[in-house]
Amino acid sequence: MTNIPRPEWDHPYLHTRQELSRQQLEAFAYHYFLKFLMFFRDQPEGSIRPGLEIKYSAKMKHKLGLADLFNHNIRLNYNYFRKDPALLPYTLFHEMIHIWLYNCDLDPGHTRRFYFKMKFFEATKLPIDQKVHIHKRVASEAKFVFTCPNCKNKWFTNSPKEDKRLYCGFCYEQSKEKYYPVKFTNHNRHSLGNL
Ligand SMILES: [Zn+2]
Ligand SMILES: [Zn+2]
Numbered sequence: 001m002t003n004i005p006r007p008e009w010d011h012p013y014l015h016t017r018q019e020l021s022r023q024q025l026e027a028f029a030y031h032y033f034l035k036f037l038m039f040f041r042d043q044p045e046g047s048i049r050p051g052l053e054i055k056y057s058a059k060m061k062h063k064l065g066l067a068d069l070f071n072h073n074i075r076l077n078y079n080y081f082r083k084d085p086a087l088l089p090y091t092l093f094h095e096m097i098h099i100w101l102y103n104c105d106l107d108p109g110h111t112r113r114f115y116f117k118m119k120f121f122e123a124t125k126l127p128i129d130q131k132v133h134i135h136k137r138v139a140s141e142a143k144f145v146f147t148c149p150n151c152k153n154k155w156f157t158n159s160p161k162e163d164k165r166l167y168c169g170f171c172y173e174q175s176k177e178k179y180y181p182v183k184f185t186n187h188n189r190h191s192l193g194n195l
Helices: 022-039 085-103 112-122 131-134 169-175
Strands: 053-057 065-069 073-077 145-148 154-157 182-183
Touching: 022 053, 022 085, 022 112, 053 154, 065 085, 073 085
Parallel strands: 053 073
Antiparallel strands: 065 073, 145 154, 145 182
């Protein structure tokens, strides 16, 4: 099934047969990033943090995109998208959901809430990555969130135990100091009921 994008979501590069330059790709990603922001700002769950960086990586092999939650950036597969940019909006939206959920203190994984948000993308009729769809699984959200008292990075888990052997690897790398994550209750978690 081929989707035909709704006119306001269309872009000439979606139909190009030519290889795109890095500059064109950057403009393309930025165009969709700006348009998608309306789904990730002032939502009942919260907003994506400002300053999100979108970059292309020539090192990515197997994935089309990657959300770096700790460093607040999204990396896109340069060698894939320069030849075929049709799935770029899908990939970008997917990774933006991960970042947005994380910024809202919600489980950033492929949960039911994640796929509920994906429905907003489906309404644009932009091309969808069928491969990702096949692997679609509906997971429930992690019950607990732990946060590093120093850098505020978060971990999501179903285990309520505060494991004293686990310390923040990010901070340890920077300062060789061991910061132990602290559990906090996630009030956002049930805001959408039995989604
Ligand atoms: Zn994902
Ligand atoms: Zn830390």
